[in-house]
Amino acid sequence: MAVVETLEVLSPGPLTTVQDRGRFGHGRYGVAPSGAVDSFSLRIGNLLVDNPEDEACLEITALGSKLRALSDLVIGITGADLQPHLNHKPLKMWHSHILREGEILSFRGPRNGCRAYLALGGGISLSPIMGSKSTNLFSRFGGLEGRPLKKGDVLSSDSPHLHLGAGGRAVDRRWIPSYLGDWALRVALGPQDDDFAEEGKRAFLNSSFEVTPQSDRTGVRLAGPALQTKPGMEDSIISEGVISGTIQVPGDGQPIIILAETVTGGYRKIATVITADLPLLGQIRPGDTVHFEEVSLDEAYQALREAEAIIEKFKAGLFGDC
Amino acid sequence: MLYDNPVYRIMGDRSVLVELGDEISLPVNRRVRELFLTLERHWIEGVVEAIPCYCSLLIIYDPLKITLPRLQDRIKGLRRTMNGAEIPKPRTLKIPVIYGGEYGPDLAWVARYHKMSPEEVIRLHTGSTYHVYMIGFAAGYAYMGTLPEKLVTPRRETPRTSVPQGSVGIGQKQTGVYPVESPGGWQILGRTPLKLFDPTRLPPTPLEMGDRVKFFPIREEEMAQWQSWRP
Numbered sequence: 299m300a301v302v303e304t305l306e307v308l309s310p311g312p313l314t315t316v317q318d319r320g321r322f323g324h325g326r327y328g329v330a331p332s333g334a335v336d337s338f339s340l341r342i343g344n345l346l347v348d349n350p351e352d353e354a355c356l357e358i359t360a361l362g363s364k365l366r367a368l369s370d371l372v373i374g375i376t377g378a379d380l381q382p383h384l385n386h387k388p389l390k391m392w393h394s395h396i397l398r399e400g401e402i403l404s405f406r407g408p409r410n411g412c413r414a415y416l417a418l419g420g421g422i423s424l425s426p427i428m429g430s431k432s433t434n435l436f437s438r439f440g441g442l443e444g445r446p447l448k449k450g451d452v453l454s455s456d457s458p459h460l461h462l463g464a465g466g467r468a469v470d471r472r473w474i475p476s477y478l479g480d481w482a483l484r485v486a487l488g489p490q491d492d493d494f495a496e497e498g499k500r501a502f503l504n505s506s507f508e509v510t511p512q513s514d515r516t517g518v519r520l521a522g523p524a525l526q527t528k529p530g531m532e533d534s535i536i537s538e539g540v541i542s543g544t545i546q547v548p549g550d551g552q553p554i555i556i557l558a559e560t561v562t563g564g565y566r567k568i569a570t571v572i573t574a575d576l577p578l579l580g581q582i583r584p585g586d587t588v589h590f591e592e593v594s595l596d597e598a599y600q601a602l603r604e605a606e607a608i609i610e611k612f613k614a615g616l617f618g619d620c
Numbered sequence: 621m622l623y624d625n626p627v628y629r630i631m632g633d634r635s636v637l638v639e640l641g642d643e644i645s646l647p648v649n650r651r652v653r654e655l656f657l658t659l660e661r662h663w664i665e666g667v668v669e670a671i672p673c674y675c676s677l678l679i680i681y682d683p684l685k686i687t688l689p690r691l692q693d694r695i696k697g698l699r700r701t702m703n704g705a706e707i708p709k710p711r712t713l714k715i716p717v718i719y720g721g722e723y724g725p726d727l728a729w730v731a732r733y734h735k736m737s738p739e740e741v742i743r744l745h746t747g748s749t750y751h752v753y754m755i756g757f758a759a760g761y762a763y764m765g766t767l768p769e770k771l772v773t774p775r776r777e778t779p780r781t782s783v784p785q786g787s788v789g790i791g792q793k794q795t796g797v798y799p800v801e802s803p804g805g806w807q808i809l810g811r812t813p814l815k816l817f818d819p820t821r822l823p824p825t826p827l828e829m830g831d832r833v834k835f836f837p838i839r840e841e842e843m844a845q846w847q848s849w850r851p
Contacts (some may be wrong), residue, residue: 306652310850314724320668322668323668323669324824325670325671325678325680326656326669326670326671326672326755326829327668327755327759327760327823327824327825328755328756328758328759328760328799328825328829329759329760330759364713364727366723398631399826425828427819427820427824428819428822428824434819435816436758436759436802437758437759437760437799437800437819439819440819444819469737484767486630486632486633487630488629488630488632489630489631489637490629492646496736515804515845528808535641536643536673536674536675537673537674537754537756537763538637538673538674538676538678539632539635539637539671539672539673539676539677539678539680539756540631540678541632541634541635541678541680544631544632545630548725560670560757562673562754562757564757567631570630570632570633571632573632573633573683595633595688597629598632598633598683599633599683599687599689600685602633602684603684606684611630
C-alpha cells in the first residue's frame with residue numbers, strides 16, 4: 299500500500315467537501331450522519347474507478363473547482379453536470395477518465411443538477427473519524443480538518459496506479475438519472491401528518507413548491523402555499539429524532555426537507571421522502587420546483603429494491619459476471 | 621403524560637418513532653432511556669441506530685433487512701422482557717464554570733431581569749442537579765433541565781451569530797453547554813474549560829442522555845487546570 303499525492307486544489311469553488319456514505323451510530327451524541335447527499339452518484343462514481351462503493355469522494359457544489367493532478371490517476375465523475383474539463387477538453391459525465399500528472403481538471407458551472415461527485419481511483423487517504431471520512435461542517439470535524447477544501451490543499455490516494463485499468467468506463471444511459479429541475483418526490487406521510495388540517499395535507503400533495511436560495515446541506519427549503527395545522531396547535535413540538543428526507547414544517551407553513559446535517563428537530567413533520575428517492579435530494583437546486591406523491595410503505599420498499607438492483611446490475615456489468 | 625402503550629409513528633420507510641409519552645418529564649424520559657438501553661443490549665438485526673429524545677426513541681432500520689411490522693413485533697417483545705436491573709443507574713457529572721465577565725456576557729442582564737444579584741443567579745444555577753434529557757441539535761449539545769422556577773428566562777430576542785465553545789447558557793426552563801462555537805439564542809452565564817465534544821474520543825462527549833449534571837464555579841486563573849479534566 300503506497301499513499302501517493304494525487305490532486306492539488308488550485309481553486310476550491312464555493313463548497314467542495316470530502317464525503318463518503320456517512321457517519322452512523324452516533325446520533326445519540328447528537329452527531330449528524332453527514333455524507334454524500336446524492337449517495338447514488340457517490341456509489342457509482344466509486345465503482346467506476348474500482349473503489350469500494352462507500353469510499354470518500356469530493357462533493358463539488360454548483361460552480362466549479364479546479365484541481366491539478368500530482369500523479370497519474372483515474373477519476374470518475376457523476377452527479378450534476380458541472381461541465382468538467384481536462385485542460386481545455388470537455389469530459390463526459392458518468393465516465394471514468396485517466397488524468398496524467400500535471401493535467402488540470404476544472405468544473406465550469408452547472409448545466410443541470412447541483413452537486414458533482416469526483417471519485418479518485420485509490421480513494422482519499424484520510425483517517426476515518428467515528429467510522430467515516432465525511433466532513434461535518436457544523437461541528438468542524440471529518441474530511442480535511444472539518445472544513446471545505448481550500449486553495450493549496452493536497453489529496454492523497456492509496457496506490458492510484460493500481461486503478462488505472464479502470465479508465466474509459468461509462469455508465470449505461472438508462473441508469474443515469476435526469477435532473478430536469480422539476481422534481482416528483484415520493485413520500486410516506488407521517489409522523490405528524492394528523493396534526494395538519496385537511497386543507498394543509500391537500501396543499502402539500504397537490505401543490506408545486508419552489509426551492510429557495512437558503513437551501514444547503516442541512517435542508518432543501520421550499521416556498522409555496524402555507525401548510526396549515528389544525529386550529530390551536532403550537533408552532534413547535536417537543537424535539538425528537540429526524541432522518542434525512544423528513545419534511546418539517548415550521549410555524550410559517552413553508553416545508554423544509556431535512557438533508558444530512560441534523561439528528562433532531564422540534565417542528566412537525568408532515569411526511570418523509572422515501573429512501574429510493576433520497577439521492578435526488580442532493581441534486582435539487584434553488585429555483586427548481588418540487589411536488590410530492592404519496593406512496594405506501596410497500597411501494598417504498600419495492601422502489602428501494604429496484605434502486606438497489608440498478609447498483610447490483612452495474613456492479614455485475616463491471617465485473618463481467620452478468 | 622406517560623402512555624400505557626407506546627405510540628408508533630412512521631417516519632418514512634426506514635425509521636419509526638416510538639413515542640412513550642407526550643411531555644417533557646422525568647418519568648417519560650426515563651422510560652425512553654430504558655427502552656434505548658434495552659435495545660442497545662439486545663440489538664435487533666437490521667436496526668441501524670436509535671436516537672433517544674425527550675419522550676421518544678427514533679429507531680432507524682435498513683428496510684432491506686427488516687420490515688416495519690417485524691421490527692414492531694421485536695420492540696414489543698423487548699418491552700415485555702425489559703428488566704430494570706440491567707439498566708445502569710444514571711451517573712452524576714460535575715462541570716466547572718467561570719461565571720460572568722467576558723465568559724458570561726448575559727449574566728448581568730439575567731440578574732436584572734429577575735431583579736436579583738449576579739451572585740444569586742450563580743447560586744441558583746449551581747444549586748440544582750440537572751437531568752440530561754437528550755443530546756441533539758449539534759454534536760455533544762445536551763439539553764438539561766429543569767432550571768429552578770426563579771431562573772426561568774426567555775431566550776435572547778436576537779440570537780447571536782456566534783457563541784464561543786464551552787459557553788454555558790439558559791433558555792426557558794433549560795440549561796446547556798455549547799460544545800462547539802455555533803450560532804445560538806440562549807442567555808450565556810459563563811463558560812466551561814471542558815471540551816464537551818471531542819471527535820477523536822469515543823464516546824465523543826462525556827455526557828449521556830439520562831446523566832445528572834451539577835455546575836460549580838471556578839475562577840478564571842483555574843481555567844487551564846480544568847481543561848483536560850473529565851467530569
